[in-house]
Amino acid sequence: MTKATWKKFDEVELTHSSVHHLMAMHELLKRNGYVRGVDISKHLKISRSSVSITIHKLIKKGYIQEDENKFYHFTPKGQELINNVLSKRRIIRLFFEKVLDIPEDMAEYEACKVEHLLEEETGQRIMNFIGFFLSERKEANEFRYALKRFIYECGSVDACEICEIECYFAGKEQ
Amino acid sequence: MTKATWKKFDEVELTHSSVHHLMAMHELLKRNGYVRGVDISKHLKISRSSVSITIHKLIKKGYIQEDENKFYHFTPKGQELINNVLSKRRIIRLFFEKVLDIPEDMAEYEACKVEHLLEEETGQRIMNFIGFFLSERKEANEFRYALKRFIYECGSVDACEICEIECYFAGKEQ
DNA sequence: TGTATTTGTTAGACATGCTTAACAGATGTT
DNA sequence: AACATCTGTTAAGCATGTCTAACAAATACA
Numbered sequence: 001m002t003k004a005t006w007k008k009f010d011e012v013e014l015t016h017s018s019v020h021h022l023m024a025m026h027e028l029l030k031r032n033g034y035v036r037g038v039d040i041s042k043h044l045k046i047s048r049s050s051v052s053i054t055i056h057k058l059i060k061k062g063y064i065q066e067d068e069n070k071f072y073h074f075t076p077k078g079q080e081l082i083n084n085v086l087s088k089r090r091i092i093r094l095f096f097e098k099v100l101d102i103p104e105d106m107a108e109y110e111a112c113k114v115e116h117l118l119e120e121e122t123g124q125r126i127m128n129f130i131g132f133f134l135s136e137r138k139e140a141n142e143f144r145y146a147l148k149r150f151i152y153e154c155g156s157v158d159a160c161e162i163c164e165i166e167c168y169f170a171g172k173e174q
Numbered sequence: 175m176t177k178a179t180w181k182k183f184d185e186v187e188l189t190h191s192s193v194h195h196l197m198a199m200h201e202l203l204k205r206n207g208y209v210r211g212v213d214i215s216k217h218l219k220i221s222r223s224s225v226s227i228t229i230h231k232l233i234k235k236g237y238i239q240e241d242e243n244k245f246y247h248f249t250p251k252g253q254e255l256i257n258n259v260l261s262k263r264r265i266i267r268l269f270f271e272k273v274l275d276i277p278e279d280m281a282e283y284e285a286c287k288v289e290h291l292l293e294e295e296t297g298q299r300i301m302n303f304i305g306f307f308l309s310e311r312k313e314a315n316e317f318r319y320a321l322k323r324f325i326y327e328c329g330s331v332d333a334c335e336i337c338e339i340e341c342y343f344a345g346k347e348q
Numbered sequence: 349t350g351t352a353t354t355t356g357t358t359a360g361a362c363a364t365g366c367t368t369a370a371c372a373g374a375t376g377t378t
Numbered sequence: 379a380a381c382a383t384c385t386g387t388t389a390a391g392c393a394t395g396t397c398t399a400a401c402a403a404a405t406a407c408a
Contacts, residue, residue, distance in 0.1 A: 005282065005283055005286050006190070006194045006197075006218070006286055015394075015395085016180070017394085017395065017396090020180045023180075036355075036356090037355070037356060037357095038354075038355055038356080041355095044180070044181075045181070046181075046395090046396070046397090047396075047397060047398075048355070048356065048357085049356085049357070049358080049359095049396090049397080049398085049399095050395070050396055050397075051356090052355095052356060052357060052358090053357090053358095053395080053396095054395080056357095070355080070356070096296070099303060100296065100299040100300060100303060101299065102295070102296065102299060106293075106295070106296075108179065109179055110292055110293065110296055112179050112180055113291040113292070114288050114291060114292070117287040117288060117291075118284055118287070118288070119280075119284065121276070121280070122270070122274065122276065122280075122284050125274040125275065125276060126274060127326060128324070128325065128326040129273060129274060129321070131324070131326035132320070132321050132324040132326070137320060137324075139313075139316045139317045139319070139320040139321075140317065140320070142313045142316065142317070143313045143314065143316070143317035145313070146306070146311060146313040146314070147303070147306050147313075150302070150305070150306040151302065152301060152302040152305035152306070189364075189365085191364085191365065191366090210385075210386090211385070211386060211387095212384080212385060212386080215385095220365090220366070220367090221366075221367065221368075222385070222386065222387085223366090223367080223368085223369095223386085223387070223388075223389095224365070224366055224367075225386090226385095226386060226387060226388090227365080227366095227387090227388095228365080230387095244385080244386070
């Protein structure tokens with residue numbers, strides 16, 4: 001771990017909580033055409049007071065605007081962020097489901113923890129990868145077919161990098 | 175988002191910070207053969223006091239033991255956790271580097287944010303995937319070769335799921 | 349009109365994890 | 379032996395995000 005890479009974890013511009021406030025707003029706007037504090041509060045199952053505080057922070061940071069009736073709207077900045085998170089969420093879920101073959105609810109859970117933490121660049125690359133993986137190209141078709149029948153076992157592959165990992169999983173090393 | 179999936183984010187048994195205290199311990203043990211509080215403090219670039227507090231929590235939780243000279247050691251529970259995180263870290267980094275072709279330092283950064291959040295099951299599945307992806311199987315070879323030459327463009331693939339995503343990236347939808 | 353409900357805000361509380369400052373005890377140096 | 383340094387702990391402070399309780403203002407209903 002170089003320098004203090006690990007610390008950057010909470011130097012992210014928006015916290016997990018804030019991102020989910022924005023995501024809730026987006027879902028409710030789509031569903032109802034409007035959002036108020038209490039809607040977010042019910043959606044996220046947290047208190048109105050907590051929502052109130054977070055929303056005002058997001059207004060200060062320029063992600064949200066409040067109209068005269070206390071209905072909330074995204075600023076362009078907020079909308080852009082939502083688009084980014086949504087696209088990453090989708091692509092990550094798709095990856096978990098289609099590539100790793102993880103059940104839907106589990107894929108959602110795993111994606112939720114991770115979606116807002118990954119960079120745009122990473123999202124783009126996963127998209128590129130999945131674009132190819134799910135395509136009808138001959139190489140992709142054959143790869144998917146063979147992958148489905150593949151079960152990894154230590155020794156079945158000559159890449160020793162992987163083998164080291166298997167040893168970790170089996171708890172044989174260190 | 176079902177129920178309050180998003181809240182589980184911080185219901186994880188150990189926080190990002192705690193995991194990194196344990197990881198630091200592991201690295202220092204491997205390097206020096208011992209660990210004291212001050213070593214962790216320097217390694218993570220945080221104050222001794224903060225380390226002291228976190229370490230005592232980890233002792234209470236049963237991940238660490240302290241000997242008569244204030245040198246720290248893993249309990250079996252702690253060692254197991256370290257093995258799990260290490261294996262996931264490796265496999266995730268490998269995925270970012272070898273599959274997504276992300277530069278090494280970026281891959282490390284991305285992996286760091288994510289490694290302790292994913293379930294064992296997910297780690298296992300990524301391992302299985304990479305086991306096949308990096309193998310010398312004909313399908314894997316051809317897939318890798320073709321993937322390297324592939325650049326995703328909206329319309330180049332008929333999977334409309336992906337296309338929707340591309341629209342998000344381009345900010346054309348919603 | 350008067351009362352009840354809904355909604356948003358504020359205050360006080362608690363838990364996290366970090367900081368600095370002060371201090372205690374051990375170790376090192378001269 | 380005396381002073382300096384290193385190490386660990388504790389206390390007080392700040393920021394996060396959550397909670398409950400209290401209150402204010404608007405809305406709904408009788």
